[in-house]
Amino acid sequence: MLKLASSISAERLPELLRRMPKAELHIHIEGSLEPELIFALAQRNGVQIPYASVEELRKAYAFTNLQSFLDIYYAGASVLLKEQDFYDMAWAYLRRAAADNVVRAEIFFDPQTHTARGVSMETVINGLYRACEQAHADLGVSASLILCFLRHLSEEEAFETLEQALPYRDKFIGVGLDSSEVGHPPEKFARVFARCRELGLHLVAHAGEEGPPAYVWTALDLLKVERVDHGVQSTKDAALMQRLAKDRIPLTVCPLSNLKLCVFPQLKDHNLGQLLDAGLVATVNSDDPAYFGGYMNDNFIQTFAATGLTAPQAYQLAKNSFDASFIDASMKRRYTDLLDATFAAFE
Ligand code: HPA
Ligand code: ZN
Numbered sequence: 001m002l003k004l005a006s007s008i009s010a011e012r013l014p015e016l017l018r019r020m021p022k023a024e025l026h027i028h029i030e031g032s033l034e035p036e037l038i039f040a041l042a043q044r045n046g047v048q049i050p051y052a053s054v055e056e057l058r059k060a061y062a063f064t065n066l067q068s069f070l071d072i073y074y075a076g077a078s079v080l081l082k083e084q085d086f087y088d089m090a091w092a093y094l095r096r097a098a099a100d101n102v103v104r105a106e107i108f109f110d111p112q113t114h115t116a117r118g119v120s121m122e123t124v125i126n127g128l129y130r131a132c133e134q135a136h137a138d139l140g141v142s143a144s145l146i147l148c149f150l151r152h153l154s155e156e157e158a159f160e161t162l163e164q165a166l167p168y169r170d171k172f173i174g175v176g177l178d179s180s181e182v183g184h185p186p187e188k189f190a191r192v193f194a195r196c197r198e199l200g201l202h203l204v205a206h207a208g209e210e211g212p213p214a215y216v217w218t219a220l221d222l223l224k225v226e227r228v229d230h231g232v233q234s235t236k237d238a239a240l241m242q243r244l245a246k247d248r249i250p251l252t253v254c255p256l257s258n259l260k261l262c263v264f265p266q267l268k269d270h271n272l273g274q275l276l277d278a279g280l281v282a283t284v285n286s287d288d289p290a291y292f293g294g295y296m297n298d299n300f301i302q303t304f305a306a307t308g309l310t311a312p313q314a315y316q317l318a319k320n321s322f323d324a325s326f327i328d329a330s331m332k333r334r335y336t337d338l339l340d341a342t343f344a345a346f347e
Pocket of ligand 2: 026028178206229287
């Protein structure tokens with residue numbers, strides 16, 4: 001398949017990138033909340049937001065680092081109150097994902113952002129889960145939920161959140177760690193993750209987005225994560241790169257997010273190609289598409305145009321996305337067969 005793909009010309013790459021089936025493994029559902037939906041929900045729920053219009057809100061999306069984004073992202077999520085709101089948000093994302101030929105989505109949600117405002121765990125999870133079921137039935141998209149702990153909050157609060165979520169254990173497949181990275185290293189949550197591991201939950205964590213390679217090491221060795229979210233700082237540590245390659249630890253890379261949060265000065269400087277060349281299981285994802293200017297195919301198309309990645313690398317990234325996902329081996333095979341068929345038909 002890789003040999004075949006190498007004959008696909010650069011002009012036809014965007015169409016190939018759009019058409020190829022793919023999995024999205026790093027999407028914060030609250031980061032898919034478009035300004036139009038924020039305003040509609042604010043009105044529906046009688047919530048005040050400090051922006052006069054959709055345009056004014058969009059203009060505020062000029063970020064200098066992760067924290068400058070998080071402040072506005074948590075403010076946007078304040079319009080979510082009812083189960084239907086969570087459903088509507090997730091359904092809008094899943095329709096958008098299906099249009100990009102995403103056939104599998106593993107979706108982060110931040111329950112503490114909502115429970116802190118008096119919204120119940122039941123409301124959050126039931127709304128999101130219903131949209132995932134609907135996506136399977138109506139769109140042919142397989143979708144699962146991953147509960148993220150906010151790392152700027154305490155270990156005790158993470159344990160409380162886990163307790164609140166356990167009655168809905170069958171509605172999420174794993175846990176993650178997000179929010180402000182620097183100053184909140186993975187080890188702060190080692191005991192919570194150990195408990196989640198005993199419960200049979202999948203484990204992932206954001207590490208090496210802005211934080212140092214040391215945070216990727218501790219995510220691996222202390223939290224025992226199966227995937228690293230972002231992880232782009234790993235290229236600064238040769239021993240870490242070897243470890244990630246040897247153990248085939250996937251990285252869920254988010255190029256447009258990295259650009260918007262100034263992790264790389266320009267998209268052409270992104271290290272995705274370097275990660276692939278080193279043999280890492282790197283994947284492409286959208287992170288917070290409503291805030292960072294693009295969904296899955298925008299991430300693929302803009303990154304390939306800026307960095308000169310080629311069709312064999314497109315194949316590798318899509319293949320990696322299925323290999324890195326938490327679906328069973330037979331589903332991985334089915335999606336990879338579909339990917340092969342798409343490439344074969346394209347030539
Ligand atoms: N990093 C950390 N926390 C987040 C992000 C991110 O990119 N997006 C939403 N929460
Ligand atoms: Zn993220």
